[in-house]
Amino acid sequence: MTAKSLPVIAALAVTALAGCAGGQSSSDPGGTRFVAGDGKVQVFSAAERHQAPAIEGATIDGTTEKLATGKVYVLNFWASWCAPCRAEAPVLKDIAAKTKAAGVQFVGINFKDLQASAQAYDRRVQPGYPSIFDKTGKVLLSFQGTVPPAAIPSTLIIDSQGRIAGRALGAVKYNELLSAITKVSDE
Numbered sequence: 001m002t003a004k005s006l007p008v009i010a011a012l013a014v015t016a017l018a019g020c021a022g023g024q025s026s027s028d029p030g031g032t033r034f035v036a037g038d039g040k041v042q043v044f045s046a047a048e049r050h051q052a053p054a055i056e057g058a059t060i061d062g063t064t065e066k067l068a069t070g071k072v073y074v075l076n077f078w079a080s081w082c083a084p085c086r087a088e089a090p091v092l093k094d095i096a097a098k099t100k101a102a103g104v105q106f107v108g109i110n111f112k113d114l115q116a117s118a119q120a121y122d123r124r125v126q127p128g129y130p131s132i133f134d135k136t137g138k139v140l141l142s143f144q145g146t147v148p149p150a151a152i153p154s155t156l157i158i159d160s161q162g163r164i165a166g167r168a169l170g171a172v173k174y175n176e177l178l179s180a181i182t183k184v185s186d187e
Contacts, residue, residue: 049163
């Protein structure tokens with residue numbers, strides 16, 4: 001190892017510690033780099049909510065998942081290679097189980113991943129809810145304007161009328177997410 005390689009190694013270490021997130025730059029107008037988030041849940045007032053796009057796709061286990069109106073959904077965009085996604089998995093699993101009786105349905109959106117890696121991760125974590133396999137990012141891109149196209153992990157709350165009621169960019173925090181979901185499902 002040379003003295004010149006130390007700054008490069010240090011820069012790579014900082015990048016790795018940042019997880020899936022990094023800033024966008026003016027040389028990246030398409031938003032293909034990852035976007036950092038603080039995990040704070042922003043709940044939109046009813047007047048500010050926009051209709052969510054229609055979501056349907058093959059899950060990582062080969063079934064089909066389709067969102068319908070009349071139910072509150074929590075969508076979580078994740079990848080098996082994303083450290084913050086792995087860190088928030090126990091939070092999502094617990095809240096999904098806790099809110100299921102209230103009719104809240106969690107759906108994962110596995111983004112730009114290998115199907116075998118996503119399946120292995122799902123078997124290990126056992127989240128208790130399905131994940132759509134979105135290798136190309138089509139589902140995530142359908143939320144452009146609400147979720148930056150490279151912001152993972154990201155979580156959306158869809159109200160029973162099919163509108164985007166809440167958003168968190170970055171790994172979610174337990175109490176904040178549970179509170180936001182409860183607020184939307186109690187409407």
